[in-house]
Amino acid sequence: MTFSTDALAGRVAIITGGGSGIGFGIAKAFVAAGAKLVLASRNADRLAGAVAELQAMGGEAIAVQADVRDYESVERVVKTAVETFGGLDIMIANAAGNFVVPAAEMSPNAWKTVIDIDLNGTFYCARAAYPALKESKFGGRFIAISTTRALEGWPGCAHAGAAKAGIMSLIRTLTGEWGKDGIRCNTIAPGAIGDTEGVKRIYEDAGRKANELSSIPLGEFGKTTDIANAAVFLCSDAGAYVAGADIVVDGGRNRGRASPIVTVPGK
Numbered sequence: 001m002t003f004s005t006d007a008l009a010g011r012v013a014i015i016t017g018g019g020s021g022i023g024f025g026i027a028k029a030f031v032a033a034g035a036k037l038v039l040a041s042r043n044a045d046r047l048a049g050a051v052a053e054l055q056a057m058g059g060e061a062i063a064v065q066a067d068v069r070d071y072e073s074v075e076r077v078v079k080t081a082v083e084t085f086g087g088l089d090i091m092i093a094n095a096a097g098n099f100v101v102p103a104a105e106m107s108p109n110a111w112k113t114v115i116d117i118d119l120n121g122t123f124y125c126a127r128a129a130y131p132a133l134k135e136s137k138f139g140g141r142f143i144a145i146s147t148t149r150a151l152e153g154w155p156g157c158a159h160a161g162a163a164k165a166g167i168m169s170l171i172r173t174l175t176g177e178w179g180k181d182g183i184r185c186n187t188i189a190p191g192a193i194g195d196t197e198g199v200k201r202i203y204e205d206a207g208r209k210a211n212e213l214s215s216i217p218l219g220e221f222g223k224t225t226d227i228a229n230a231a232v233f234l235c236s237d238a239g240a241y242v243a244g245a246d247i248v249v250d251g252g253r254n255r256g257r258a259s260p261i262v263t264v265p266g267k
């Protein structure tokens with residue numbers, strides 16, 4: 001399933017971490033829907049490969065090397081987008097870092113590193129993009145990628161769980177403050193998305209893949225296109241009245257959280 005080729009026509013979007021995984025999935029869907037893109041992350045080679053692929057699809061895309069922990073580098077990304085494409089309509093704060101380590105063994109710097117990338121980086125993206133987003137003629141969009149784990153507690157990932165919960169609170173605050181400027185702020189909460197660094201680190205390398213799969217009513221990991229479709233919806237005119245929401249895309253895993261999947265005898 002894809003959206004129409006003009007669903008995002010005329011829009012300019014920044015995607016942090018847009019060179020891989022879910023971010024690159026969003027980038028491909030955005031180009032297919034007519035948006036112009038700026039991809040931003042640390043690894044220039046990876047960004048160059050992603051941009052080449054987007055251009056081969058017929059898309060307009062550039063890369064800016066940046067570390068979201070450095071506010072000035074995030075400001076530079078926004079400035080480049082505005083100077084290159086004439087404005088900014090969409091900021092997708094997707095960049096993140098994560099690894100499994102029990103809280104009792106987590107070094108203070110390990111904690112700080114993930115909080116810096118995920119939570120501080122998301123605030124820096126919002127803060128730097130705000131002046132341009134409020135000028136968007138489409139109504140600006142700020143989207144952060146959260147996780148269904150954010151509000152459950154996340155054994156093995158205390159840093160990322162706390163950061164993502166902080167992001168959800170931040171988005172609700174920004175919704176209240178920036179609605180008057182026409183800026184729609186939302187989170188998308190993916191469940192486990194296959195063929196990504198996230199699933200590799202958190203489930204496959206940790207020997208938890210089968211356990212995680214068994215908790216998903218739809219019976220399989222999601223695809224990056226599933227998250228990309230939610231992002232296109234939110235950023236298109238169809239998403240104009242959605243603000244302060246957390247769009248869960250997880251195959252049903254998060255429902256209610258109280259009841260495990262049950263097999264009814266005889267069925």
Ligand code: HXC
Nearest residue numbers: 096097098099100101107109110113147192197198199202
């Ligand atoms: C314990 C670790 C560690 C590990 C790093 N550290 N990896 N501690 N176990 N596996 C500690 C280091 O020892 C150091 O602390 C501190 O963290 C910083 O490490 P650096 O390597 O210096 O950090 P840096 O080079 O800035 O790299 C950041 C990173 C790295 C987060 C550590 O993994 C990275 O760049 N990740 C980006 C890609 C990524 O994580 N993708 C997955 C996103 S998945 P000390 O005390 O030694 O100085 C996701 C959600 C998935 O976000 C949802 C479910 C599927």
Ligand code: NAP
Nearest residue numbers: 017020021022041042043067068095096192193196197198
């Ligand atoms: P990924 O491919 O590793 O994506 C993370 C991206 O962030 C990379 O492109 C990386 O690029 C960039 N990045 C990391 N640190 C950065 C920094 N300091 N500055 C700038 N960019 C940085 O992993 P993914 O699984 O697709 O995850 C993408 C997003 O989805 C994350 O927000 C993650 O928390 C969320 N999520 C994923 C899942 C899942 O199942 N995969 C589930 C829930 C939520 P560089 O290395 O080039 O910097």
